[in-house]
Each structure stands twice: as structure tokens, then as C-alpha cells.
Amino acid sequence: MKLTEINVAHMTTDKANGMTDSTVWQAQTQQRLFRLLLDAFAYPGRLFDATGSGTTARLAILATLLDAEVDLADPHKLVAREDWLRLMAAAAAPEQARFIVADAARTPDFTPAPGSLESPEFGATLVLEVRQLGAGKPLLLTGPGIASQTRLAVQGLHPAWIEQRAEWVSAYPLGADIILCDARSFAALPRTTQIVWEEG
Amino acid sequence: MNTTYELPLDEAGYAFGFMDEYAKKEVRRTILKAICIPGYQTPYASREMPMGRGFGTGGLQLTLSLIGSDDTLKVIDQGADDSVNAVNLRQFVQMTCPGVDVTEKTEEATLIQSRHRIPEKPLTEAQILVLQVPYPDALVVVEASEARRKTMHGEADYSRLLVKLYEDLVKFDEITISHRYPTRVHGHYIIDPSPIPRWDVPKLHQSKALILLGAGREKKIYAVPPYTIAEPLAFEDVVFRVEDFRDASGNRRTCSRCGASNSFLDEFSDEADGEADGKIYQCSDSAYCDEQLARQASAYQKPKTEEAA
Numbered sequence: 364m365k366l367t368e369i370n371v372a373h374m375t376t377d378k379a380n381g382m383t384d385s386t387v388w389q390a391q392t393q394q395r396l397f398r399l400l401l402d403a404f405a406y407p408g409r410l411f412d413a414t415g416s417g418t419t420a421r422l423a424i425l426a427t428l429l430d431a432e433v434d435l436a437d438p439h440k441l442v443a444r445e446d447w448l449r450l451m452a453a454a455a456a457p458e459q460a461r462f463i464v465a466d467a468a469r470t471p472d473f474t475p476a477p478g479s480l481e482s483p484e485f486g487a488t489l490v491l492e493v494r495q496l497g498a499g500k501p502l503l504l505t506g507p508g509i510a511s512q513t514r515l516a517v518q519g520l521h522p523a524w525i526e527q528r529a530e531w532v533s534a535y536p537l538g539a540d541i542i543l544c545d546a547r548s549f550a551a552l553p554r555t556t557q558i559v560w561e562e563g
Numbered sequence: 564m565n566t567t568y569e570l571p572l573d574e575a576g577y578a579f580g581f582m583d584e585y586a587k588k589e590v591r592r593t594i595l596k597a598i599c600i601p602g603y604q605t606p607y608a609s610r611e612m613p614m615g616r617g618f619g620t621g622g623l624q625l626t627l628s629l630i631g632s633d634d635t636l637k638v639i640d641q642g643a644d645d646s647v648n649a650v651n652l653r654q655f656v657q658m659t660c661p662g663v664d665v666t667e668k669t670e671e672a673t674l675i676q677s678r679h680r681i682p683e684k685p686l687t688e689a690q691i692l693v694l695q696v697p698y699p700d701a702l703v704v705v706e707a708s709e710a711r712r713k714t715m716h717g718e719a720d721y722s723r724l725l726v727k728l729y730e731d732l733v734k735f736d737e738i739t740i741s742h743r744y745p746t747r748v749h750g751h752y753i754i755d756p757s758p759i760p761r762w763d764v765p766k767l768h769q770s771k772a773l774i775l776l777g778a779g780r781e782k783k784i785y786a787v788p789p790y791t792i793a794e795p796l797a798f799e800d801v802v803f804r805v806e807d808f809r810d811a812s813g814n815r816r817t818c819s820r821c822g823a824s825n826s827f828l829d830e831f832s833d834e835a836d837g838e839a840d841g842k843i844y845q846c847s848d849s850a851y852c853d854e855q856l857a858r859q860a861s862a863y864q865k866p867k868t869e870e871a872a
Binding site for chain 1: 578579584585587588589591592593594595596597598599600601603605606628629630631632688691710713714717718749751752773788789790791792
């Protein structure tokens, strides 16, 4: 048997146009999206484009990371019913959930799970949807993954999120990790990133 | 790898990358948390792989969860691309990930899985280094209980580890750790950086590439993110130092193959061609050694072709 003869189950691609609504549920798309997410967390504040997934950045991120093993809180009812079924994640309260998806224009009305000293990985991951990334008021970022300092411009992020987050991450290694997204792109803010609004 | 062995084919066949998508997702979620908490040994399920634990299954699970058909993979075992562990793992990835390119050249790779070495050539932001880890916890030498170690890590309580290093100094006038040198990441967690020699430890500091470490048997994944502080544990008055490869008369030994005097050297016994003590030295990083040789060959050939013209 030659190497090429192995039947690779998921590689039978959608012949229609490859960019149907179902693309984001395919393993190959999720692998590509994961590598973008990986780069986003490794290099906080950099913008990554999720348009190749054929859906919104928000759903692309959720589809890449979630399955029946984890739970999701959706306090602002952003996820459609049919997507809930496909994500397979159990619904949970924002205080307990491993993943939280929220509208960043509103003020945060919950405290995400911070993890524990022994198991800080149970600190929640927040997917916050803003109006636009790459435009608007700049955040100044420093910390691991950033050579010296970087800027991330955000439009439609309620300042209370940044204030609250400072409290959530104040007892390192405990904390919550944030992915900011707009319709097409995303950037990550791990708990180790120090964030201030740029003056002026 | 046994070349006559064939993966069993059922109707569905194997997924790209051998692992099922749920297993990959779990590894992927773990990787992201490992990056968010630099140096923290993040637990994960560590699936059964079709090779024994201890043969790089932790690194392999990371590689298979990361890899896509547009990746170029390099696999290193103790610096060399052609030793048995590297060949096995590379063949396995080639068999289960159709479309993936493999290379021996460090600069061509987008994904590098390595056992016990970091390449000599500096890595870039476009690369990810995956290190295979046998023993992930630097505290295991001073505390047997994992529950207690987890608390110590959380509190960044490493006093007993420092005492251990101090005892070394008292007994031997030197910290005697040759590899797996305890290294503090982002000012908090101390990691076992896998059995890389001291020579490679400074490469963890402010690396341009993301470095992921996977321990399959111990079911842990941890990370040294890019542009992150990684300091080998030392004392104010006893600084960390790397191997210097000096001979008896104080000269820096060179590679007997390519002549490099700036690489990590392996020592071999060779009665015929060796030095007076029957030892011979060669670059541990075979790709680096080959590159030096190729450069010398092209420098040698250039004047020749000019002559011919």
C-alpha cells in the first residue's frame, strides 16, 4: 500500500464552491482557523482574518474550539439555535462556563470563572464581539508575545470590560482570557497582557 | 518504523492526522491555555498513539493537532534528522497527513518537532517548535506529591529547588545539571525545558517562535510564548553558563566534519581518527553541519568555475 492510498475521510471537499455555510464545520477549515487562533494568542493584539471560514469570526472561533466536552454561556443571546446544536456545547451560567460569548458594547454584568491556584486553566475564555477592530480608540498592549509594545484599535468596546478585566487578571496565574472579534477578524488578549487605553 | 506494517483501513479510513477531531480539539484548547499561562503544565487527556509512551507521543499529539496540508515539517532527534526516533515520527506524519511536506532544513520548516535539541539556526515568527518532554515537572526532585507540587507552582514557591542547587554548589562547587535545566518563565512558573543541553536554554528567552512542550506519558502541555522572559535558575553570585567545549589547553573545540566553532558538539569515541584521548567532536545539529559544509563547497567551487570560464 502506498502512502497516497490512505483514505482521508474529511478530504472529500464540498464540490459546490468550497465556501458554503457548512465550511466552518469541516475539519480542514477548523485546522486553519486554529492556527490563526494559535498565532493570535502567541502574538497578542495582532489582527487575524477569519473570512475564509465562510461565516462570522464569532462563529468561526466557537466552532473551532467547542465540542460536547465544554460549556458555553451566551448571556446576550448571540448564538443562533441551529448553531447551538452544531456546537454541541452545554449551556451554562457565565460565572461557571469555560467559554463565554458576549456583546462588548454592553457592560459586563458577570464575573467569569478565574480558575484556581492549582488549576488556573479553568479560567474562562471570553469571546467578545465589538463593532470593529483596526479602527477606533487604540489599546496599548505589553506582555508575553509582544516584542516591546503594540497597539490594537477597537470600536464598540465598552470601557468597563477593560476595567473589569484588570480585576479578573489581578491575581496571576488566575484570570480570564479574551478573544476580541468583529464580523470578519479577531485578536486575542491573554491574561498576561497588560492593557491601557492610549492617551489623547 | 516497521515498513511492512500497514495501518488497518476500515470503510471510513483514518482522519487527516490520525487523531479524531475531538481529540485534536481538546489538545488545541489545552495549547491555548498553556500559552495564556506561560510555563504552566496544563493537563490534557493524552490519547493512545500507535507507539509506546516515551517515544515522543506528547510531541506527536501536539504536531498532529497543529499540522495542516500546507505545513512543512522537520523532525529532529538529538540534533539529527536521520536518527531512529526522528525517522519514525516523520514517516508516521507523512503516512497520516497527506500533502504535508517534510524537510531537513531548519529555515524551510513551518513546524519543527524535536527531541532534546533546539536548532542552532535562530527560529522565526513563522515557525513553531514542538519539544518532546519525558519529565515535565522540575519540582519532582524535591516533592513527590503532585497535588503539593501544583500548589507550589501556583504560589511560585521554588525555595526547595534553590536549596537543591545550593547543595550542588556546596558539594561540587558548581551546579551540576547538564540538561533539563530549571528555567523560570514570565517570572512565575519554573519549567523543565525537556532534556535540551544548557547550550539551548538561552534560546528560550525572547524567542521569536512559539515553543510548545508536550509530555505524553505525564499528560501535560506547556508553552514558552514568543517574546517572553525565560531565565535559567541561578544565584546572584553564581551565574548560569553554557557548555564551553574547551580542550585541555583552553582552545574551543571545533566540529571535525564542518569545522564550526559556534555549535553544540557531540563527543564520540574514535581510536583511529580521534584526538590524543581517543575522542572526536561533531556538530549535534546535523542540518547546521550540512549547511556549513555546503557553504564551504560552494565557496570552493566558485573560483574553479571562474577559472574554467
